[in-house]
Amino acid sequence: MPCQASTGIAARSSLPSDARTSRSLAALAARADSDPRFTRTVGSLRAAGCVFAEDEAAILIEADAEGAVDDSSPRLDTLVARRVTGEPLEQIVGWVDFIGMRLQVRVGLFVPRQRTRLLAEHAVAATRHAEETLLRGAHGEAGAATAAPPVVLEAFCGVGPVASLVAASVPGADIHIGDAQAEAVRCAVTNVETSAQAGESDAAVTGHVLDCLRGLPDELRQGISVIAAVPPYVPVTAVDFLPREAIDFEPSTALFGGPDGLDLVRRLITESLDWLAPDGILLIELGTDQVETATAFATAQGLGVRSHLGEGERDEDEWDSDDDEDGHTVVLELRRIR
Numbered sequence: 583m584p585c586q587a588s589t590g591i592a593a594r595s596s597l598p599s600d601a602r603t604s605r606s607l608a609a610l611a612a613r614a615d616s617d618p619r620f621t622r623t624v625g626s627l628r629a630a631g632c633v634f635a636e637d638e639a640a641i642l643i644e645a646d647a648e649g650a651v652d653d654s655s656p657r658l659d660t661l662v663a664r665r666v667t668g669e670p671l672e673q674i675v676g677w678v679d680f681i682g683m684r685l686q687v688r689v690g691l692f693v694p695r696q697r698t699r700l701l702a703e704h705a706v707a708a709t710r711h712a713e714e715t716l717l718r719g720a721h722g723e724a725g726a727a728t729a730a731p732p733v734v735l736e737a738f739c740g741v742g743p744v745a746s747l748v749a750a751s752v753p754g755a756d757i758h759i760g761d762a763q764a765e766a767v768r769c770a771v772t773n774v775e776t777s778a779q780a781g782e783s784d785a786a787v788t789g790h791v792l793d794c795l796r797g798l799p800d801e802l803r804q805g806i807s808v809i810a811a812v813p814p815y816v817p818v819t820a821v822d823f824l825p826r827e828a829i830d831f832e833p834s835t836a837l838f839g840g841p842d843g844l845d846l847v848r849r850l851i852t853e854s855l856d857w858l859a860p861d862g863i864l865l866i867e868l869g870t871d872q873v874e875t876a877t878a879f880a881t882a883q884g885l886g887v888r889s890h891l892g893e894g895e896r897d898e899d900e901w902d903s904d905d906d907e908d909g910h911t912v913v914l915e916l917r918r919i920r
């Protein structure tokens with residue numbers, strides 16, 4: 583669908599976090615004087631209503647240079663034309679910046695949102711806590727040489743942003759990732775391995791094609807310390823509020839979760855009881871207006887619930903990262919009541 587000037591191309595929430603500062607306006611202005619391709623690209627993007635036209639132009643030109651066969655390649659025109667139709671920048675260039683990690687993204691896969699940082703940081707904290715608990719337990723056992731690693735699962739992993747941060751941050755973790763799309767699982771495995779290497783971590787990663795949690799290997803039963811997930815949680819009734827970029831270029835199965843958005847959240851809560859270790863925790867990203875219903879459901883399953891709010895909505899004493907871009911995201915933390 584051609585981009586309408588009245589609505590414009592949505593601002594990419596996943597532009598590199600340093601895009602505005604590293605490409606200072608002065609540097610971009612100097613480039614406009616010396617690089618006609620830059621000026622032309624900015625003009626095309628701006629005419630299509632692109633909000634950060636200079637930043638995106640710089641990224642598209644960089645992508646063109648990386649893939650160019652020779653200097654006269656018309657590839658840049660193709661990349662710009664794709665962006666003008668509204669295709670997400672990340673799918674065009676093949677990567678997204680997520681908390682400083684450059685993660686691979688492929689056409690037809692869900693693009694991680696910056697708001698998922700909230701969940702990823704909770705998953706890292708929970709994994710570290712599980713590692714310490716396992717270590718203490720091993721020291722308590724006479725003759726125990728080493729502690730078992732904490733087992734972490736990113737369910738509904740897409741390209742694996744949460745598992746990638748855990749892999750980079752917790753060197754000894756045993757990481758599993760699962761998604762219904764085999765292509766997403768392949769992409770996520772690459773991202774987690776790359777992130778582990780960048781963090782000089784020897785975290786292990788195993789990919790699984792799953793339907794929710796169905797398809798996990800039996801040996802993980804009752805053994806997972808942390809399950810973290812961004813299930814599709816948009817209510818089908820909210821379709822008109824989503825940006826066209828999502829509707830046109832991301833699979834609807836990655837976005838929608840039934841009439842109230844919670845179909846897969848309910849499945850995940852129920853199925854997690856078979857896989858969580860006795861003191862394991864389940865972390866789920868969802869919208870603020872879904873918390874009450876999801877909490878009531880989880881409580882009825884015998885789980886205790888805490889919610890961690892996105893920026894602008896959290897209590898003063900909540901932890902202090904600048905996590906949520908829009909203030910409408912919540913991470914639910916669920917665990918069995920002892």
Ligand SMILES: C[S@@+](CC[C@H](N)C(=O)[O-])C[C@H]1O[C@@H](n2cnc3c(N)ncnc32)[C@H](O)[C@@H]1O
Nearest residue numbers: 692694738739740761762793794812814835836
């Ligand atoms: C909202 S995306 C989240 C992806 C990733 N966690 C992220 O934050 O970028 C939801 C993902 O769930 C996957 N999915 C949808 N239905 C599924 C199901 N029944 N079982 C497993 N995965 C599913 C989609 O393929 C998609 O990758």
